[in-house]
Amino acid sequence: MKVTEEIFYFPGMNFDCNTFLIKDNQADEMTLIDCGTGFFFDRLIKRISQEELNPQKITRVILTHVHFDHSGGLINFVREYSPKVLVFHLEADSIEKGGNGLLLARDFGLEFTPTKVHQRLKEGETIKAGSLNLEILNTPGHTAGSICLYDRDSKVLFSGDTVFTYGSFGRVDFPTGDSKQMVQSLIELSKLDVQYLLCGHLDIATKNANDQIKLSVKNARLWI
Numbered sequence: 001m002k003v004t005e006e007i008f009y010f011p012g013m014n015f016d017c018n019t020f021l022i023k024d025n026q027a028d029e030m031t032l033i034d035c036g037t038g039f040f041f042d043r044l045i046k047r048i049s050q051e052e053l054n055p056q057k058i059t060r061v062i063l064t065h066v067h068f069d070h071s072g073g074l075i076n077f078v079r080e081y082s083p084k085v086l087v088f089h090l091e092a093d094s095i096e097k098g099g100n101g102l103l104l105a106r107d108f109g110l111e112f113t114p115t116k117v118h119q120r121l122k123e124g125e126t127i128k129a130g131s132l133n134l135e136i137l138n139t140p141g142h143t144a145g146s147i148c149l150y151d152r153d154s155k156v157l158f159s160g161d162t163v164f165t166y167g168s169f170g171r172v173d174f175p176t177g178d179s180k181q182m183v184q185s186l187i188e189l190s191k192l193d194v195q196y197l198l199c200g201h202l203d204i205a206t207k208n209a210n211d212q213i214k215l216s217v218k219n220a221r222l223w224i
């Protein structure tokens with residue numbers, strides 16, 4: 001589904017996270033945000049093609065965090081299209097070394113296939129993708145190295161598993177999760193002006209996203 005002229009949304013199947021593609025018309029390349037488990041890789045590629053996008057143009061993959069439902073499919077993209085892999089520095093070793101740890105691969109009954117990280121992202125860094133200038137925001141809580149990507153001009157927030165629509169937010173009971181940090185991260189996100197809340201699970205929002213994030217803050221304060 002087309003969200004904007006540049007952003008495409010592919011809802012996750014079953015346990016898969018939502019996946020997003022940003023199309024850079026000038027450079028004729030695309031940036032993928034999160035990969036799903038890989039269980040439905042062929043289906044995802046088919047859906048990408050149905051949007052008249054060429055998956056061969058995926059030159060870069062950014063992970064919002066390394067949980068298997070976001071990272072398991074990375075190896076498929078790497079093998080097929082050789083994109084650059086960008087991961088927040090706190091979680092990059094998990095991608096390069098594998099194991100269970102932060103990845104939770106065995107919770108999905110699988111082993112993660114390690115692969116090279118080309119760029120270790122840092123807090124405050126900006127990644128240009130099409131007309132978007134995506135600011136890397138470290139939003140600990142779901143995991144210590146979870147990130148959101150925010151474009152101030154178009155009010156787009158790729159929020160991973162930190163904040164979801166309907167006043168929901170990510171679990172805090174996985175390794176490096178922290179309830180206090182989650183509340184603080186949600187408060188920080190509620191200060192941003194967001195129109196498009198492009199979250200890692202559940203439906204996305206294309207309007208009134210500020211209200212949804214504020215509801216998540218309220219709920220998080222009540223529940224955790």
Ligand SMILES: [Zn+2]
Nearest residue numbers: 065067142161
């Ligand atoms: Zn997660």
